[in-house]
Amino acid sequence: MNMNNAIFYILVMAVVTYLIRVLPLTIIRKEIKNVFIRSFLYYVPYVTLAVMVFPAILDATASPWSALVGFIVAILFAYRGASLVSVALLASFSVFVVELFLY
Amino acid sequence: MKTKIGEWKSGIKNGIPIAMGYFAVSFTFGILAKQAGLNPFEAVLMSVTNLTSAGQFAGLTLIASAAAIVEIAVTQLIINSRYFLMSFALSQKIDPNTPVFHRLIMAYGITDEVFGVSIAVPGKLSPYYAYGLMSVAVPGWALGTLFGVISGNILPPRMISALSIALFGMLLAVIIPPAKGNKILTGLIVISMVLSLVFAELQILQSISSGVKIIILTILIAGIAAVVFPVKEHTHEYE
Numbered sequence: 515m516n517m518n519n520a521i522f523y524i525l526v527m528a529v530v531t532y533l534i535r536v537l538p539l540t541i542i543r544k545e546i547k548n549v550f551i552r553s554f555l556y557y558v559p560y561v562t563l564a565v566m567v568f569p570a571i572l573d574a575t576a577s578p579w580s581a582l583v584g585f586i587v588a589i590l591f592a593y594r595g596a597s598l599v600s601v602a603l604l605a606s607f608s609v610f611v612v613e614l615f616l617y
Numbered sequence: 618m619k620t621k622i623g624e625w626k627s628g629i630k631n632g633i634p635i636a637m638g639y640f641a642v643s644f645t646f647g648i649l650a651k652q653a654g655l656n657p658f659e660a661v662l663m664s665v666t667n668l669t670s671a672g673q674f675a676g677l678t679l680i681a682s683a684a685a686i687v688e689i690a691v692t693q694l695i696i697n698s699r700y701f702l703m704s705f706a707l708s709q710k711i712d713p714n715t716p717v718f719h720r721l722i723m724a725y726g727i728t729d730e731v732f733g734v735s736i737a738v739p740g741k742l743s744p745y746y747a748y749g750l751m752s753v754a755v756p757g758w759a760l761g762t763l764f765g766v767i768s769g770n771i772l773p774p775r776m777i778s779a780l781s782i783a784l785f786g787m788l789l790a791v792i793i794p795p796a797k798g799n800k801i802l803t804g805l806i807v808i809s810m811v812l813s814l815v816f817a818e819l820q821i822l823q824s825i826s827s828g829v830k831i832i833i834l835t836i837l838i839a840g841i842a843a844v845v846f847p848v849k850e851h852t853h854e855y856e
Contacts, residue, residue: 520655521659524659524663524676525666526686526689526693527672527676527690528667530697531669531700532724534694534701534704535701535704536704536720536724536725537701538702538708539723540720540724549848550844551843552848553846553847554840554843555702557839557843557848558698558835558839559792561805561806561834561838561842562696563792564809565809565830565834566674566696566813567785567789567810568810568814569814569817571782574781574782581782584782584785585782585789587786588785588786588789589793591790592786592793592794593793595794596790600790602645602786603783603786604786605785606780609782610778614775
């Protein structure tokens with residue numbers, strides 16, 4: 515990895531992300547009336563994060579089977595309203611336990 | 618009416634749970650950053666300057682695959698576009714006379730969790746309350762990253778394998794609770810995952826990088842959903 519190249523990537527990411535955060539707060543004072551834009555932005559995180567999680571999650575651990583169990587555990591506890599940290603740790607713990615049996 | 622110091626202190630108090638959660642999640646991010654080839658300085662720099670889990674996670678993938686700079690910028694724009702709405706909601710939550718320099722600093726700290734706690738404050742949001750949240754949440758995020766990058770070397774593979782799923786678990790914990798009892802959101806999440814799987818498995822589409830896949834599927838699915846199921850009420854929850 516070329517160090518300067520990585521830092522350049524990181525700074526571009528930071529500038530883009532900051533611009534998204536700063537523009538509405540500093541410039542837009544009126545409510546967005548366009549229902550399509552508002553609806554689109556409302557749905558974006560659900561679609562984007564779902565696309566990012568699956569099927570990539572199956573490659574995250576040492577075995578697709580432990581990952582599948584972790585995936586199911588995360589869904590169940592997230593559905594029951596467990597906190598972000600709880601869901602993250604319980605998914606990790608379930609992967610750990612499954613891999614104890616697999617290897 | 619609280620003093621500026623008082624607002625700042627109550628922000629710190631409510632920011633402590635956020636900081637603890639961030640430490641756990643960014644610890645995993647640090648491990649992934651190391652796997653992606655970043656050194657500790659680069660990983661912490663990314664965490665401090667970006668302050669966003671999903672965007673940084675996607676950024677790692679793109680950096681590791683040496684993606685085009687335009688692709689990485691557009692991906693951040695797509696993934697982090699939710700901050701645009703949060704920033705908009707916060708612009709209605711603060712006093713209209715809030716000076717620009719406060720707005721510039723507050724904008725840096727807009728994350729899902731900081732936004733959630735900030736918008737729940739009764740009445741107008743004081744910039745100093747937001748600074749209180751940020752002054753523990755940001756160090757939590759940065760320190761977790763640092764420890765993750767460093768200890769990624771010494772933790773056993775079994776432990777790394779288990780922790781590697783933590784961030785995915787967290788992302789699921791972000792999208793699933795609002796989808797509970799909401800057929801539209803549930804359907805969208807399922808459709809998104811299925812199409813994501815199709816993109817990953819179909820040979821014709823395998824040359825498409827993960828960043829472009831995220832962009833295409835998001836514009837397609839969220840765009841169609843916005844036409845078919847326009848949202849008219851959800852901004853009221855911010856009021």
